[in-house]
Amino acid sequence: MDFSPTPRAAALTSRVADFMREHVTPIEGDYHRDLAEQRRTGDPWTPLPVLDELRAKAREQGLWNLFLPREHAGEYAARFGTDGGEGLTNVDYAPIAELTGRSAIAPYVFNCNAPDTGNMEVLLKYGSAEQREQWLEPLLDGRIRSAFGMTEPGVASSDATNMEATAIVDGDEVVVNGRKWWTTGIGNPDCKVIIFMGLSDPDADRHHRHTMLLVPTDAPGVKVERMLSTMGIQDEPFGHGEVSFTDVRVPIGNVISGPGEAFAIAQGRLGPGRIHHCMRLIGLAEHALEAACARGLARTAFGKPIADLGGNRERIADARIAIDSTRLLVLHAAWKLDQGGPRNALSEVSQIKVAAPNMAQQVIDMAMQMHGGAGLSDDFDLAAAWTNARTLRLADGPDEVHRGLIARLELGKHQ
Numbered sequence: 001m002d003f004s005p006t007p008r009a010a011a012l013t014s015r016v017a018d019f020m021r022e023h024v025t026p027i028e029g030d031y032h033r034d035l036a037e038q039r040r041t042g043d044p045w046t047p048l049p050v051l052d053e054l055r056a057k058a059r060e061q062g063l064w065n066l067f068l069p070r071e072h073a074g075e076y077a078a079r080f081g082t083d084g085g086e087g088l089t090n091v092d093y094a095p096i097a098e099l100t101g102r103s104a105i106a107p108y109v110f111n112c113n114a115p116d117t118g119n120m121e122v123l124l125k126y127g128s129a130e131q132r133e134q135w136l137e138p139l140l141d142g143r144i145r146s147a148f149g150m151t152e153p154g155v156a157s158s159d160a161t162n163m164e165a166t167a168i169v170d171g172d173e174v175v176v177n178g179r180k181w182w183t184t185g186i187g188n189p190d191c192k193v194i195i196f197m198g199l200s201d202p203d204a205d206r207h208h209r210h211t212m213l214l215v216p217t218d219a220p221g222v223k224v225e226r227m228l229s230t231m232g233i234q235d236e237p238f239g240h241g242e243v244s245f246t247d248v249r250v251p252i253g254n255v256i257s258g259p260g261e262a263f264a265i266a267q268g269r270l271g272p273g274r275i276h277h278c279m280r281l282i283g284l285a286e287h288a289l290e291a292a293c294a295r296g297l298a299r300t301a302f303g304k305p306i307a308d309l310g311g312n313r314e315r316i317a318d319a320r321i322a323i324d325s326t327r328l329l330v331l332h333a334a335w336k337l338d339q340g341g342p343r344n345a346l347s348e349v350s351q352i353k354v355a356a357p358n359m360a361q362q363v364i365d366m367a368m369q370m371h372g373g374a375g376l377s378d379d380f381d382l383a384a385a386w387t388n389a390r391t392l393r394l395a396d397g398p399d400e401v402h403r404g405l406i407a408r409l410e411l412g413k414h415q
């Protein structure tokens with residue numbers, strides 16, 4: 001097992017760290033204040049111009065699309081701005097994801113944000129040449145955004161085989177009907193396409209009933225019914241929407257991989273995406289621990305720095321242990337994925353998908369408590385960070401589903 005980065009990956013990580021320090025961190029406070037103002041007075045869904053400026057700078061420096069996986073990057077890394085012109089392994093990309101996870105805007109600045117990265121990977125791995133030209137290239141170029149529509153309000157969607165929205169082949173078209181929700185990214189006007197999962201053959205076996213296809217957001221019959229809030233946060237400028245599909249017709253060429261292949265694609269999609277989420281959560285937890293230490297040393301109560309009161313030193317030590325051990329767990333999962341693909345890392349990826357959000361939630365919660373009332377306010381970014389970590393105990397599969405898989409694999413060794 002070797003987690004040491006290649007010289008190229010180490011250099012890229014260091015350049016991303018420099019970029020964060022010089023360009024992202026200094027503007028974040030103003031960015032969030034301006035966004036709050038936009039929320040009150042205008043349209044918070046169109047990204048503020050500062051984000052475009054930062055994206056242009058990141059791209060100029062080749063710090064663009066760094067998520068592109070080595071085995072599928074092909075010529076795209078060179079064509080669309082990745083310095084060095086090739087993709088990274090999961091182990092190599094992990095520290096970069098950790099750095100970007102410290103900030104709510106950085107993943108977008110580097111064109112490495114979910115769900116676009118997962119969607120781009122689907123197109124890289126399973127898309128036809130035409131689909132890649134029409135949708136993948138503009139995504140890599142940063143001209144459009146995308147969403148992933150699987151979860152439905154009407155059915156328990158932690159079981160992907162439950163989906164009821166339909167995608168029925170009719171001649172050389174597919175007709176799409178139904179309702180999705182928690183469709184992340186749909187609030188942004190640049191979101192031009194949804195990877196939609198629909199029931200296409202109810203009589204097939206449960207893992208071949210569903211089809212994935214590309215549905216343009218401007219197709220007649222697609223309607224964003226409302227934007228959802230996550231614990232009071234709307235997550236502008238991307239957001240999470242409830243979307244209805246009424247007799248939406250798309251060409252059959254929009255089907256990804258083939259009818260009935262949705263389940264296989266969903267499985268293939270989530271390995272690297274979960275590594276990215278988990279490493280970003282580690283960055284977020286590091287950021288919260290730093291904030292807790294700074295506040296704990298700077299503020300005094302009962303004659304002592306807050307860090308020295310009660311059990312706070314132990315809490316800080318426990319946070320360090322939790323972050324470092326989770327990082328090792330995630331790097332191990334990334335390494336297993338690099339060695340043998342998603343099937344080689346089924347348990348490990350589910351393990352980190354449980355461990356990282358729970359760890360981050362606890363560390364951020366500790367930091368909030370150390371900040372007193374301020375920790376729950378919008379003056380600090382901890383409340384939003386907590387919500388983000390809490391969200392990831394559900395998004396991409398609830399904790400319980402991942403625990404179920406880990407237990408099944410574990411018990412399987414003894415049967």
Ligand SMILES: Cc1cc2nc3c(=O)[nH]c(=O)nc-3n(C[C@H](O)[C@H](O)[C@H](O)COP(=O)(O)OP(=O)(O)OC[C@H]3O[C@@H](n4cnc5c(N)ncnc54)[C@H](O)[C@@H]3O)c2cc1C
Pocket residue numbers: 115147148149150151152155156157158159181182183184185230240391394395396397398400401404
């Ligand atoms: C902020 C946010 C963003 C999201 N983004 C997207 C997106 O972009 N696209 C998309 O398609 N979806 C998205 N989701 C949806 C997310 O993936 C689902 O919420 C999740 O898969 C759970 O489905 P559900 O909400 O229908 O819960 P249900 O399936 O109704 O499950 C409810 C609860 O039942 C319990 N449970 C379920 N299965 C088991 C089990 N096997 N063992 C034990 N207990 C179990 C769990 O406690 C679970 O939380 C997002 C969700 C959130 C909160």
